[in-house]
Amino acid sequence: MFFLLDRHKRYDCVLVQGLSWMIFSFSPLDLSLLAISFWFVLAILSLFLSRIHGFHLCRMFLPGTAGSILLTMSGFLGLDGSPQAKTIPLGLPGLPFHLRQDALSSFFLLIIGFVSLGISIFSSGYFKDDHHGKEIGFLLFQYHLFLISMTLVLLSSDSYLFLLSWESMAMTSYFLVVSDHEKDVVRQAGFLYLLLAHIGTLALFLSFGILSSGGGLQDFSGYAFEQMEKGQHSSLALTMAFFLAFFGFGAKAGILPLHIWLPEAHPVAPSPISALLSGVMLKVAIYGMVRVWFDLIGIHFLSWKWGMVVLAVGLFTALFGILFALTQNDLKRLLAYSSIDNIGIIVMGLGLSIIFFGTGHPVPGALGLIAALYHSLNHAVFKGLLFLGAGSILHASGETNLNRMGGLIRSMPQTAILYLVAILSISAIPPLNGFVSEWLTFQTALSVPLLETGGIRSMVALSAAGLALVSALTAMCFVKVYGIGFLGVPRTAPMPKRHESTIPERLGMLWLASGCLLLGCLPTIVVRYLETITISLTGGGLGKNANGAGWLWLVPQSARRASYSPIVFLAVIVVTTLLTFLVIRILFRRKTRTSASWNCGYPARTSRMQDTADSFSQPIRHFFSPVYKMTRHLPLPTDEKPIFFVEIDDQSWFLFYRPIQKIVEKMSALAGKLQTGKISVYLTYSFLTLLFLLFLVKSP
Amino acid sequence: MTQTSTVPHQWIADLLFKGLGELFQTASVIFFAPIFLGWVNLCRSCLQSRRPAGILQPYRDLLKLLRKEVVLATGASPLFRITPYIVFGSMGLAAALVPAVTTDLPFGPAADAIALVGIFSLARIFMALSAMDIGTPFGDMGARREMMIAFLAEPATMMVLFTASLISRSTSLSTIAETLGGRHFTLYPSLVFATTSFFLIILAENSRLPIDNPSTHLELTMIHEAMLLEYSGRHLALMEWGSSIKLLLYFSILISFFLPWGISHESSFGGLLSGFAFLVLKLFILGTLLAILESTLAKLRLFRAPEFLAAAYLLAVIAFLSHFILEV
Structure with a gap:
């Protein structure tokens, strides 16, 4: 594939030339948009088709691969070519969407296209119609919307479209994670994911806000990435923007200690979805880091301390x-x-x-x-x-x-x-x-x-x-x-x-x-x-x-x-x-005979004598024991039915999240004291606030 | 200093001319590896007042095993059957890369110090997987312990090689050996730490005392032998031969990095011969040292092994850091 596209100009075969002309006459950005619209049509179509009884809906994953192929090609072409930009008059009045595909976004588009191709093929054989019933249509809808939003995150060149597609990516992936929403544990994992995704987005809002404030612009035009690159900022503002972006994208990528949603959400999601989340979506967060740090802030302002x-x-x-x-x-x-x-x-x-x-x-x-x-x-x-x-x-x-x-x-x-x-x-x-x-x-x-x-x-x-x-x-x-x-x-x-x-x-x-x-x-x-x-x-x-x-x-x-x-x-x-x-x-051609295993001569052998996953990692638990918080149960020699279990808890729950939870609980308990439920008290609050505000306005 | 060209067609031409040196080095490492083991065993027997079996005994063992039929355990997967060949093949590749006799190796640029660690890791992973294939408790035990040793020994090896590569500003094995061999004798503190660390790693990685006892079977404390329990015939011969090559290679790395005097820098006949002679001399001395060490040490308890290796890892990290602090 690398060779194919690398040397596409040297093809002699007329047919291939014609085909490649058709493909290559499109610009990479056009190809990406084509893939997006194709997936969009597919997503809508699958919702309608799910109403038809007896239709093998799982096969709908296969046409989706065409979009992946388009995106892969667009990524390849975009890596070599010059960046392309488009402004689409959608969004709010006066704030159009800016699209731009340069080498960096092309590379990540390539990741989406390449990996989602394999995942879509796999999914067409993985999901069964009878298993998930009607919900497979909804799953298909969300799956393709998820791919679209990730692509849009990579293509967007202003903070408005970026955050919009970023949120849409979080929402669609949330729905995909909670595909088996009947189970309690799935809903809990989904909520945790949604919570961290939104805390992260909040940090991103602030980061983009700082970056767009440079240059003393009077209108909103600073929201475009192009303006952000040109903006002048103090080093403090840049430091804040840098670390807010690190926090925001880190919450999505799973850096310590914001990783806790990953081990909860991945096991409960259907496997192809986990593959998509872990393989592709985490990389979109990495893309965000690279974009903000190396492009919007710029390498000349990067400090080695960061x-x-x-x-x-x-x-x-x-x-x-x-x-x-x-x-x-x-x-x-x-x-x-x-x-x-x-x-x-x-x-x-x-x-x-x-x-x-x-x-x-x-x-x-x-x-x-x-x-x-x-x-x-x-x-x-x-x-x-x-x-x-x-x-x-x-x-x-x-x-x-x-x-x-x-x-x-x-x-x-x-x-x-x-x-x-x-x-x-x-x-x-x-x-x-x-x-x-x-x-x-x-x-x-x-x-x-x-x-x-x-x-x-x-x-x-x-x-x-x-x-x-x-x-x-x-x-x-x-x-x-x-x-x-x-x-x-x-x-x-x-x-x-x-x-x-x-x-x-x-x-x-x-x-x-x-x-x-x-x-x-x-x-x-x-x-x-x-x-x-x-x-x-x-x-x-x-x-x-x-x-x-x-x-x-x-x-x-x-x-x-x-x-x-x-x-x-x-x-x-x-x-x-x-x-x-x-x-x-040639030299030592001897017979091969099959016999029972040697096993040091011990004749009795059951499958329970093998190592389990827990026993295999025992040396690690022993050696790194300060890192883990273990609950262990070891059987006594007198136990009739000996059981052994070991449970390892994530320390970050106890080190970071429990204290935060306690603080929040205390604060809300304090705030709760203000709420008496009597209307007269509330009116007094309003009156006092009004007085305070008047005082603020009056004082010079 | 001869530099191997990296332009493809020129490299292939180079390969034909320099192939002789490469072939000589690879073949000598592969075929003389059992002799080294024989020498260590001979010294050990003498030190323990036993009658030695002769320096050629490992060859007799290998030949005996090669002539025997293979008894496969029921349910062995293809992975179990190809592992001996993969292990031997990767040791063959490693033998072509480590500058033992000469530093003028055309295959040198194909893999540097980091890739060399990767080759040993490849062999180790396949060995551990094949041990787990049959599903015997001893196999699993051996695999688990082997990986337990590897998780500290491998980064320690990496750090030792990095220390050497910092001095020569290159991770290419030949360049490191040439730079370290070409300089005047000065005692670098980082190299002292690195050598000490690497000696500990050699003992652990090649299942020597005090980590593992190579001459015991059927003990609950065995590591390497436990992984080979289900192998027999030519498969076992290849695995044993592979281990002896690995031992020789680790000593060759020690020699070419930390005692590099006398190694040949070109592929001339005389150069190869003198390089070979120096290698043999140094190996005999180191082999004797290993035998003395093994006869005087008791085996460590299994759970002390990670501590031993952690010491090796920390020494290697100190070596790496002391290069900046003391030498630059």
């Missing part, structure tokens, strides 16, 4: 996320915590970038930004795949609890292969995609000798150490997922009936898995595209030494410093593996 805060928050988020992911036994909850971890890694990349830009080193700054963007794309692809796989497992075996899984590789072998690709990607194993972005983040952090002050240096160095720890813990976490879920023998007593996932499900996962492989093996091409983003945002790329070595070698700074070639890597490892296989085959 970068230090961002880096520290990112590091703690990543560590927290992976430590809690390790101790979960619900697969989707585990994946939600792992999303927090990955968002932490992305935010660390942004923090490093800000530090380097803020201290006047644009080349490593650009590298950090590229690493963060690359990881956003990678995380979207492999986390989408992981959530989709969790959905397949749920349908095939009726389980999301790892403690009751096991042996899935034997009942769903093809899903198992696709899932293996995903866990290797997320564990940052070369030559898959997760490795490339972590490698780039490490390379950014290793530019640390350029920095002058000891304090910043130590912080950056410690962040590299932390990232190394996080990546090793991630490997352990996903060995646990795969080993407990797919390998071994089933842990539930009556062997559950299981089946392979449906063909559309597997196709959707295959699409994302091939994305993992392609993004891992062709990093030079991806980095070259990402460089256009940094050039358009900051005016500088990676310098002339970078990528001078041809498409085969990923060289971020200079060939002497570091290089990486996943294709050579893959080729050598495949050749040595095959060579070993052939040599062994």
